[in-house]
Amino acid sequence: MTAKHHDHEHGHGSELSEMQLRVRALETVLTEKGYVDPAALDRIVEAYETRIGPHIGAAIVAKAWSDPSFKQALLADANKAIATLGLEQKVGDHLVAVENTPTTHNMIVCTLCSCYPWDVLGLPPVWYKSTPYRSRAVKEPRAVLADFGVTLPAGTAIRVWDSTAETRFMVLPMRPEGTEGWSEEQLASLVTRDSMIGTGLAKAASEFSAGGET
Amino acid sequence: MNGIHDMGGMDGFGKVEPELDEPPFHAAWEGRALALNRVVPVTGDWNIDVGRYWIETLPPAEYLTSSYYRKWMLRLERLCLARGLVTEAELAAGHAAALGQPGGQPGRKVVHAAEVDGMLMRRNYDRPAAAPARFKVGQRVKAKNMHPVSHTRLPRFARGHTGTVERIQGCHVYPDASVAEGVERGEWLYTVTFDGRELWGPDSDPTLQVSIEAFEPYLEAA
Numbered sequence: 001m002t003a004k005h006h007d008h009e010h011g012h013g014s015e016l017s018e019m020q021l022r023v024r025a026l027e028t029v030l031t032e033k034g035y036v037d038p039a040a041l042d043r044i045v046e047a048y049e050t051r052i053g054p055h056i057g058a059a060i061v062a063k064a065w066s067d068p069s070f071k072q073a074l075l076a077d078a079n080k081a082i083a084t085l086g087l088e089q090k091v092g093d094h095l096v097a098v099e100n101t102p103t104t105h106n107m108i109v110c111t112l113c114s115c116y117p118w119d120v121l122g123l124p125p126v127w128y129k130s131t132p133y134r135s136r137a138v139k140e141p142r143a144v145l146a147d148f149g150v151t152l153p154a155g156t157a158i159r160v161w162d163s164t165a166e167t168r169f170m171v172l173p174m175r176p177e178g179t180e181g182w183s184e185e186q187l188a189s190l191v192t193r194d195s196m197i198g199t200g201l202a203k204a205a206s207e208f209s210a211g212g213e214t
Numbered sequence: 215m216n217g218i219h220d221m222g223g224m225d226g227f228g229k230v231e232p233e234l235d236e237p238p239f240h241a242a243w244e245g246r247a248l249a250l251n252r253v254v255p256v257t258g259d260w261n262i263d264v265g266r267y268w269i270e271t272l273p274p275a276e277y278l279t280s281s282y283y284r285k286w287m288l289r290l291e292r293l294c295l296a297r298g299l300v301t302e303a304e305l306a307a308g309h310a311a312a313l314g315q316p317g318g319q320p321g322r323k324v325v326h327a328a329e330v331d332g333m334l335m336r337r338n339y340d341r342p343a344a345a346p347a348r349f350k351v352g353q354r355v356k357a358k359n360m361h362p363v364s365h366t367r368l369p370r371f372a373r374g375h376t377g378t379v380e381r382i383q384g385c386h387v388y389p390d391a392s393v394a395e396g397v398e399r400g401e402w403l404y405t406v407t408f409d410g411r412e413l414w415g416p417d418s419d420p421t422l423q424v425s426i427e428a429f430e431p432y433l434e435a436a
Contacts, residue, residue, distance in 0.1 A: 002421065019239070019241075019247075020242075021244040021248050021308075022244045022287055023287060023309075024243075024246075024286065024308065025308040026250065026290065026294065027250060027309070028248055028308055029300050029304045029305060029307060029309060030250070030257075030299065030331070032309060032310035033300070034313075035256070035299055035324060036255070036313065036324070037324060039324045040326055041253065041309070042252055042327070043331070044245075044252055044253070044334070044412045045245035045246070045249050047334055048238050048245070048248070049239070049245070052334065089334045090333035091335060091336070092336020092337060092338075093339070093340075094336065094338075094383070094384075094386075096381075111220070111223075111369050111371070112222075112369055113219060113221055113224030114282065119335050123248075125232070125233065126233060126240075126282070126361070127233065128230050129282045130231070130297075131221060131224075132227040132228050132230045132231075133230045134221050134222065135221040135222065135224040135227050136225075136227070136230070137222075138371060138413075139222070139223045139371075140419070141421060144230055147231070147232070148230070148232060149228050154421075155421070157419065157421040157422075157423065158422050158423070158425070159407075159423045159424075159425070160422070160424045160425070161405075162424060162426045162427070163427065164369060164426045164427045164428070165367060165383070165428075166336075166339040166386055167403070167427050188356070194232070
């Protein structure tokens with residue numbers, strides 16, 4: 001699978017070719033010396049391509065929207081609460097869930113590198129790791145939200161969490177109106193990755209598409 | 215260190231540009247780079263703080279013009295050289311000078327495929343506390359005006375400013391010691407929240423509050 005990927009690499013200029021060579025050189029040397037098991041690398045790539053992604057966080061949010069006691073437990077101790085769900089993909093330690101309300105909107109950033117709650121959201125998007133987001137989110141979050149097409153009421157306070165240690169944050173977005181009685185699966189389809197970072201809101205009930213594709 | 219990586223509050227980098235339907239990796243080498251950066255630190259025996267420091271010490275121009283995974287690879291090459299896992303000649307040749315032992319190296323931990331699932335989730339950073347936490351939730355604290363030349367996780371935008379302890383997160387591995395002393399030891403970790411106007415002055419969004427995760431040595435009573 002991965003070896004095939006190498007052959008199908010599309011060239012987009014010199015950096016890509018350079019990087020393809022550099023990565024291959026280091027992997028080859030380390031493998032030949034017995035330091036790296038290439039099958040372990042395959043397994044990691046496959047996990048992030050197929051198993052670990054924002055669907056995990058969306059299921060947690062949908063559960064919190066559906067079950068007030070779970071929501072309370074999640075906000076009090078996210079790891080303890082999530083452990084009770086018996087998720088197939090385990091969530092590691094030091095996760096903190098923060099709740100959006102009509103008066104407070106939360107946003108997550110890492111100004112020093114790109115810390116991100118991989119266990120519940122998968123790999124961070126390129127914009128999250130970019131200099132514009134890392135530099136501006138702590139100083140002018142409303143302008144950053146505008147780049148995402150999001151406008152909050154002027155009275156909504158903005159709370160930005162800079163992930164400067166090994167604690168990881170996820171936002172519990174507000175449940176959209178008109179979703180009373182929906183199943184957790186239906187609700188999860190409204191939970192976008194960006195709504196759990198705080199650069200977006202959950203989709204409106206009218207945006208629901210049968211089949212749960214988001 | 216006061217490096218280019220510490221960019222909270224800087225201007226001039228332009229708009230945030232979200233990408234619709236972004237793939238996990240934009241090229242196959244990015245996936246290999248990510249995977250190598252997950253397993254090789256186990257073999258080379260350095261922790262996440264050391265790994266971050268070796269990205270922060272890239273030349274600033276290189277840092278700013280490299281993609282995320284390129285920075286990861288430059289860091290990994292430098293660390294592998296520094297820790298004796300590879301030589302310059304081997305990297306240039308793209309092959310090992312001599313073949314190692316299949317399945318492992320004496321004294322070196324090698325991550326095998328069967329172990330991967332267990333190491334993908336976040337590990338635990340709690341460490342025993344040498345003393346009770348010095349600050350309490352609700353207490354006013356000041357981020358120290360400190361400029362260590364080695365690794366620190368106290369961002370410049372917070373230094374010298376006064377905030378409030380919002381949470382005590384436990385006693386976690388202290389990144390500064392991981393790099394400067396080469397040891398993993400615990401320090402109390404707090405979520406400290408600052409008003410936007412305290413950080414950015416009177417023109418700040420008046421509703422803004424920003425928190426950092428601050429280790430006890432970064433703080434003093436206000």
